[in-house]
Every structure is written in structure tokens, then in C-alpha cells.
Amino acid sequence: MRAIEFREFGGPEVLHIAEVPVPQPGRGEVSVDVAYAGVNFADVLARADGYxxxxxxxxxxxxxxxxxxxVGPGVQGLRPGQEVTALTSHSGYAEVAVAPAATVFALPEGISLRTAATLPTVLPTVQGLLHEVGRLRAGETVLVQSAAGGVGTVAGQVARLAGASAVYGVVSRPEKAEEALKYGYDEVFVGDGFTEGVRRATGGRGVDLALDPVGGDTFRRSLDSLARFGRLVAFGNAGGAAPWQIGQSELNPRGLSVAGFSVLTLAKDDPGALRTLAADSFRLAASGKVEVPVSAEFPLDRAAEAHRLMTARTTTGKLLLRVAGE
Incomplete structure (x- = not known):
């Protein structure tokens, strides 16, 4: 079968197509004939930095x-031929992939295989950020970094459905602001001056909840954008800065809270909790209340082009690799 692999770290050019044996599922595992594979920034970090x-x-x-x-030994509730979406630890860029049965999900009725490839990371991540870690309450205000990305476009919609009184986004380019505004945002700020924009939009108060996948200076500015008793949830370090550190002198005066979230760590350590998040969030997609927009789709052998596009930070929504298609 065909699969994408790299033998050294570097730019998109290190990705190449390889002929490899078809993997067989072990105990508690499932093999899947892949229709589509999602492209994530974590894949870019793996290729470039060994993440x-x-x-x-x-x-x-x-x-x-x-x-x-x-299906491997010990797997129950799943059968050959069943349409599924799955979160894998690696090796999803392939004609056949193996995943733990605990992170393989039967498709809700009405969800296409193309849409399904956008679901495993994005929707549970948003559900975890807003509801489990962020504890969003109706009437509160939210700030989302990378608002035009895969998580950002969904976070705006889900926050609005949860009763947020206002949802603000931050993007890196003006054209991304236009895209983000389609997905639940009241106002979208461009660039590093968003703290001033937030203060203006909220009458000087700040937001109740901020979501940050960037880290570094963006993390600090997000913290400065919080209202009294506000919460910041960090869920990545896309900017590549040193890991954030925060202390009592910064949190105590305004009663701020900082927390973190990783859907990949959750999948490894507590797949049952991931299944709960997935069930709740997949229902939103099946109902049509939430859309995960796909901005570009590439055949498997053009995975390097997908990585170049993502690295350029010009993309919005999700990127997909088409393997077998529908």
C-alpha cells in the first residue's frame, strides 16, 4: 500500500510516498481503509521538529x-465495512491505517466521509476547551486566537450556541478576518494589537474566557485581555516560544486562572473521556448546527503541498488529504 513518511526532519520536501506492508490490527485495534486524512499543525511540527x-x-x-x-482480538461494537472516523497516534497519511478501537467512532447519520475526517481532533478539542476546561457560562464573553483555523472556526460557532454574549477572534491577516466572521464572531482583530481591541469592544472590562494555541507573547496578551476572574486555556504552542510560566503576582490581583488542554494526551490517557467529548460534539455536526469548513483538499501523493500551505499560515478551516475518497 501507499503511505507518506519522512526519514529526516526538515521542510515539506522530506515527505515522500512509500510502498509499505498493509498493517494488521493487534488486540484492541482496528484497521481502516482510509478515505480522507486530516492535516494538522501537529503533523507539521512532527515533520519539522520531531514533535x-x-x-x-x-x-x-x-x-x-x-x-x-x-478488527483485532477483543474489539466489540465495530465491524468490517462500517464507516468510521478515528484518531490515530500516527500513520494516518496512508491507504490503510490502524487505530485503537477506543478512538474509532461510528459515523453519525448524515455525516459524509469527507466531513468525518475533520471531526476527531477539532470538535472534541472545542468541546473540551469551552465546556470542560473553560467552563463557559451563558452570557459570558470569549476570545479565540487563530479564529479562522480549524479549531477557531468551530469554537466561534460552539461558543455562540452555548450562549456567549459576545465572541471575539484574532487572526494574522485581514483576509482571514473576513473568513472568521462567517463563523459566529462579533468582531475579529488582526495582529498583535488585539488587547486594545478587546478592551474597546468590552468597554474596558475584558473577556471572561480566552483560548490560545499560539503561546509566547500571544499568551501574555491573551492574559492581559481577561476580565476580573477570567480564565485562559492554552492548547498549543504554535509560535514555538519557550513554554509559558505564570505566577501568583500575575494571577492573584485580578483572580485570573490559567489551564491547559491536549486532545492527543487525553486520547492516550483517558480515551473514555475523549469518547464522551466526541459523542457530545459529533451530535452538533450531525444536526447541522456546526460546520467544519474545508479550505483545501489534496491527493495523498501531494501531502508536501498541504504542508507548505499550512506552514505559510495562509489557510483557513481544515486541510484534507484525499486517499480513496467517498
Whole structure:
């Protein structure tokens, strides 16, 4: 079968197509004939910096959709031929992928395989950020970094459905602001001056909840954008800065809280909790109340082009690799 792998770290050019044996599911695992694979920034970090790469060569890819090819010993409730979406630890950029049965989800009625490939990371992440960690309450205000990205476009919609009184976004380019405004945002700020924009929009109060996947200076500015008793949830370090550190002198005067979230760590440590988040969030997609927009789709052998596009930070919504298609 065909799969994408890299044998050294570097730019998108290190990705290449390889002929490899078809993987077989072990105990508690499922193999899937892949229809589509999602492209995530974590895949870019794996290729460039070795993020979550235990050894080389390595095959990237964290989320897939397709039809079950085979089930391993001990798997219940899943069967060959069933249409599913799945969160994998790696190797999703392939014609066949293996995933733990605990992170394989039967498709809700009305969800296409193309849409399904957008679901495993984005929707549970948003559900966790807003409801489990962020504890969003009706009437509160929200600030979302990278508002035009995969998580950002969904976070705006879900926050609005949860009763947020106002949802603000931050993007890096003016054209991204136009895209983000389609997905639940009241106002979208461009660039690093968003703290002043937030203060203006909220009458000097700040927001109740901020979501930050960027880190570094953006993390600090998000913290400065909080209202008294506000919460900041960090869920990535896309900017590549040193890990954030925060102390009592910064939190205590205004009663601020800082927390973190990682859907990949949750999948590894507590897949049952991930299944609960997925069930709640997939229902929103099936109902049509939430859309995960796809901005570009590439065939499997053009995975490097997808990575170049994501690295350029010009993308909005989700990127997909088309493997077998529908």
C-alpha cells in the first residue's frame, strides 16, 4: 500500500510516498481503509521538529475517515465495512491505517466521509476547551486566537450556541478576518494589537474566557485581555516560544486562572473521556448546527503541498488529504 513518511526532519520536501506492508490490527485495534486524512499543525511540527516522533522513519497523520477493514482480538461494537472516523497516534497519511478501537467512532447519520475526517481532533478539542476546561457560562464573553483555523472556526460557532454574549477572534491577516466572521464572531482583530481591541469592544472590562494555541507573547496578551476572574486555556504552542510560566503576582490581583488542554494526551490517557467529548460534539455536526469548513483538499501523493500551505499560515478551516475518497 501507499503511505507518506519522512526519514529526516526538515521542510515539506522530506515527505515522500512509500510502498509499505498493509498493517494488521493487534488486540484492541482496528484497521481502516482510509478515505480522507486530516492535516494538522501537529503533523507539521512532527515533520519539522520531531514533535511526538519516537523514531525515524515516521509516518504522520492523526485523524482519518474510512471503512473498517479488519478488527483485532477483543474489539466489540465495530465491524468490517462500517464507516468510521478515528484518531490515530500516527500513520494516518496512508491507504490503510490502524487505530485503537477506543478512538474509532461510528459515523453519525448524515455525516459524509469527507466531513468525518475533520471531526476527531477539532470538535472534541472545542468541546473540551469551552465546556470542560473553560467552563463557559451563558452570557459570558470569549476570545479565540487563530479564529479562522480549524479549531477557531468551530469554537466561534460552539461558543455562540452555548450562549456567549459576545465572541471575539484574532487572526494574522485581514483576509482571514473576513473568513472568521462567517463563523459566529462579533468582531475579529488582526495582529498583535488585539488587547486594545478587546478592551474597546468590552468597554474596558475584558473577556471572561480566552483560548490560545499560539503561546509566547500571544499568551501574555491573551492574559492581559481577561476580565476580573477570567480564565485562559492554552492548547498549543504554535509560535514555538519557550513554554509559558505564570505566577501568583500575575494571577492573584485580578483572580485570573490559567489551564491547559491536549486532545492527543487525553486520547492516550483517558480515551473514555475523549469518547464522551466526541459523542457530545459529533451530535452538533450531525444536526447541522456546526460546520467544519474545508479550505483545501489534496491527493495523498501531494501531502508536501498541504504542508507548505499550512506552514505559510495562509489557510483557513481544515486541510484534507484525499486517499480513496467517498
Amino acid at each position: 511526538r516522533v519516537p523514531a525515524l522513519p515516521f509516518r504522520p497523520g492523526l485523524e482519518i475517515s474510512g471503512r473498517i477493514r479488519a
